[in-house]
Amino acid sequence: MKILLAVDGSAYSKKMLAYLSTHEALLSPVHQYTVLTIQPTLPPRARTALGKEVVERYHAEESEKVLAPVSKFLLRHGINAKTDWKVGPAGTTIAKLADAGKFDLLVMGSHGHSALGNLVMGSVATQVLAHSGVPVLLVR
Template sequence: MKILLAADGSECTKKAAAYLMTHQAMLEGGELVILHVQPALPPRVEGFVGHQTVADYHRDEAAKVLEPIKTFVGRHELNVRTRWVVGRPAHEIVNVAREEGAHMIVMGTHGYGMIGRALMGSVAQGVIAQSDVPVLLVQ
């Protein structure tokens, strides 16, 4: 099974990764793709500092999130890759899952509840609404 782990660097992501490591049978013979979505910077920033500076910033920020998770799951004999993209998180998570042919999306959730989601929105809620494959939320 190919699983896409959406990673934002939060404690929720760590819990989702730990869940997968304690349920490795889900990954047997498959692949784990760890994805981090960087929010886009305002266009005027790129105009001010230049394209390469913005690209370097995104790469460095993604590495800060992805490397610790890759190190954690790397202790296990799994087929693991990392990816990062720039865009709207829910939309990009679903798009990458489709591109990768993922069978499932796993992600941590902050568990703010109905009022919190109404006020702040929820990446998990957006992924569930748009995804064609099962979504496993770990709280």
């Protein structure tokens, strides 16, 4: 199975990984994993003032802060996952990448860093559910 793990470094991403580690059917070396994080787009004035190279380096560094601990966690469980990061609106970007990558399953936490904005289910999770043709496993 080809599984996409959407992470943002929040407590809900950590809970999602903990959930996977207790379910051998989901966390197994027989599956292919890609770990994805989405960086929000910087405001146009900031991008212009900083320049393309600085902005790209910033996004890469911020993404690595999220992806490195997840990769380390997966390696401890015998899984060498691919990593990827994109810049844009999180919900639609995750959904598009899941569809385009022909993933069999998308796994993510039910909330992220902006959990207070949407108490029942995070706004990113809501957007992913609305736009993705891939089955989504939300971990609370």
